Amino acid sequence: MTAVATRRVLSHHLARRRSLVVPVDAEARRQVVPVTCYEVDKLPPVDVAFYERARSMMRKIDQVVVPPREGRCFQVPAGHLFRIVCAEGPQVGDLNLWCSDDLGERSEKFYASKTRQLQATHLSTGDRLWSGFPYLRPIATITHDTLAWYRGDDFGGGVHDVIGSRCDPYTNAVIRGEDYHHCCHSNLSVALSTSRTFASIVATDDPVQAARLAEPYVHDVLNVFMCTGFDRNTRKYFMKSTPARRADFLEFFAEIPLLGALSACPGGDCGASHSDDATQCYPLLVEVFETSALNEWRGPPPVLTSVALLAIFNIIPKLRGVFQVSAYSRTHGLRPGRLPPH
Numbered sequence: 001m002t003a004v005a006t007r008r009v010l011s012h013h014l015a016r017r018r019s020l021v022v023p024v025d026a027e028a029r030r031q032v033v034p035v036t037c038y039e040v041d042k043l044p045p046v047d048v049a050f051y052e053r054a055r056s057m058m059r060k061i062d063q064v065v066v067p068p069r070e071g072r073c074f075q076v077p078a079g080h081l082f083r084i085v086c087a088e089g090p091q092v093g094d095l096n097l098w099c100s101d102d103l104g105e106r107s108e109k110f111y112a113s114k115t116r117q118l119q120a121t122h123l124s125t126g127d128r129l130w131s132g133f134p135y136l137r138p139i140a141t142i143t144h145d146t147l148a149w150y151r152g153d154d155f156g157g158g159v160h161d162v163i164g165s166r167c168d169p170y171t172n173a174v175i176r177g178e179d180y181h182h183c184c185h186s187n188l189s190v191a192l193s194t195s196r197t198f199a200s201i202v203a204t205d206d207p208v209q210a211a212r213l214a215e216p217y218v219h220d221v222l223n224v225f226m227c228t229g230f231d232r233n234t235r236k237y238f239m240k241s242t243p244a245r246r247a248d249f250l251e252f253f254a255e256i257p258l259l260g261a262l263s264a265c266p267g268g269d270c271g272a273s274h275s276d277d278a279t280q281c282y283p284l285l286v287e288v289f290e291t292s293a294l295n296e297w298r299g300p301p302p303v304l305t306s307v308a309l310l311a312i313f314n315i316i317p318k319l320r321g322v323f324q325v326s327a328y329s330r331t332h333g334l335r336p337g338r339l340p341p342h
């Protein structure tokens with residue numbers, strides 16, 4: 001049976017069961033051709049030659065081992081590179097990134113869903129990781145992916161996704177009715193709460209309180225090495241065993257100073273389950289590199305979020321290109337002293 005015929009039978013079945021009204025032109029509406037949502041060709045270009053030069057002149061300066069079912073933080077100065085490596089075997093990692101100069105109330109951090117829209121559902125070499133509002137700028141660029149060969153599979157799956165979130169104890173409690181304490185969400189919360197950067201803004205000696213205070217900073221992740229997709233028929237999120245093997249890595253260039261947190265998911269290769277202690281898990285390795293190819297590299301301009309300054313840029317738009325990262329004025333159509341129109 002063709003896909004169209006299957007849908008007709010399904011629509012008829014649903015209409016009978018739920019008293020749905022299926023319009024006579026339902027199939028014609030489905031056949032409307034989609035358009036790309038964003039004009040991504042207008043995004044800042046990726047200077048491939050520069051990143052290749054940076055890679056050819058890199059030297060390892062630091063590393064952090066993330067034990068199985070745990071999380072760890074790491075620092076990457078702007079203009080440095082870092083790799084996430086499957087150190088001993090197939091292992092999925094959940095990655096959070098923050099601007100290490102700005103971990104506070106208006107923390108600049110990785111924005112997975114906007115990255116999904118601007119780049120793709122699954123990331124690889126040349127893709128960029130974007131930060132949230134009001135910043136919206138590339139905070140890291142993927143410079144190498146040993147799994148770039150995978151591209152996609154017959155199930156609709158791909159590697160390194162930004163379509164899932166992270167395994168967490170809340171969903172686990174709803175579905176299984178039990179507490180599990182080593183989900184990636186908890187691992188990331190605990191890792192952040194014990195980092196020096198977090199300790200510099202939050203003063204508490206109570207580890208439980210520190211983890212609770214760190215939890216709101218944890219955000220949707222880049223699922224490193226995870227193989228995921230949506231089932232074409234049910235549209236449900238699926239995972240399958242990662243194609244990653246020992247020594248596979250994903251490598252990034254830090255466009256801004258980064259504080260990272262990485263969890264070695266309790267799902268291991270995420271081929272069968274997550275949120276339990278039964279699955280084989282391996283450590284992940286984070287390696288940090290400096291590069292001597294930064295002569296012509298200019299980091300992004302400073303982020304200005306002052307509404308007063310942005311108002312000046314509104315009057316003199318040319319200044320925006322000099323100082324402002326985000327092109328948006330942040331007025332939301334409002335004018336000082338005037339009430340909204342409703």
Ligand SMILES: [Zn+2]
Pocket residue numbers: 094166167183184185264265266267274
């Ligand atoms: Zn996980």
